[in-house]
Amino acid sequence: QLGLQDKPDIKFIALTYIAAIYIKQSQFKKATLWLQKKEELNEVPKSTKEQYQCLYYYYTAEMYLAKQDYESAEKSYRQALELAEITQWKKSAAYIKAWLATVLLKKGNIDEAEALLHFSLSQAKKHKDKRSIAKCSHSLALLSECRGKADDFYHWTTVAKSEFEKLGMTGAACKMKQWLEDKKSDNPA
Secondary structure (H helix, E strand, O other): OOOOOOOHHHHHHHHHHHHHHHHHOOOHHHHHHHHHHHHHHHHOOHHHHHHHHHHHHHHHHHHHHHOOOHHHHHHHHHHHHHHHHHOOOHHHHHHHHHHHHHHHHHHOOHHHHHHHHHHHHHHHHHOOOHHHHHHHHHHHHHHHHHHOOHHHHHHHHHHHHHHHHHHOOHHHHHHHHHHHHHHHHHOOO
16 A cells, blocks of 8 residues: 555556566566556546556556567557657657657568657757657667668767766666677677
């Protein structure tokens, strides 16, 4: 019991973020249990219900992506995106599109992913959303790798690493550093 019976908005956000923590720890059964508490949504005021449903689908998609279930991840990201657009969450919609692009790249849908990424990056820059800029840079590195463009890969990976470091996202920054090191060892000068 969270002690938030009379605060359904806070209660739902807490449930969602607890699930997010379990997703990051690859504890998918526990994450699923917390995400399934979405019946708490019935207590949320109608005016914000779509926003909470958006969060639910976003974190459900994140869990599917971590499990490499790309079909389910795509479906959930698209549901989250639809709700973000309905509720006019422009920054969130751009961020979700960057994640959807990552899934599409994993599935080989390179052209659609590229279009989403360029849109997302322009929106992230417009809104000065540093987290989205970092995510888009990460995904653009992945796109460059898919297209076989080594110079672009190094550029976007370096940008992503720098942006993640500025945000204090050390795990993501280390992943970018590892990508660069792996590429250098694959292609010694």
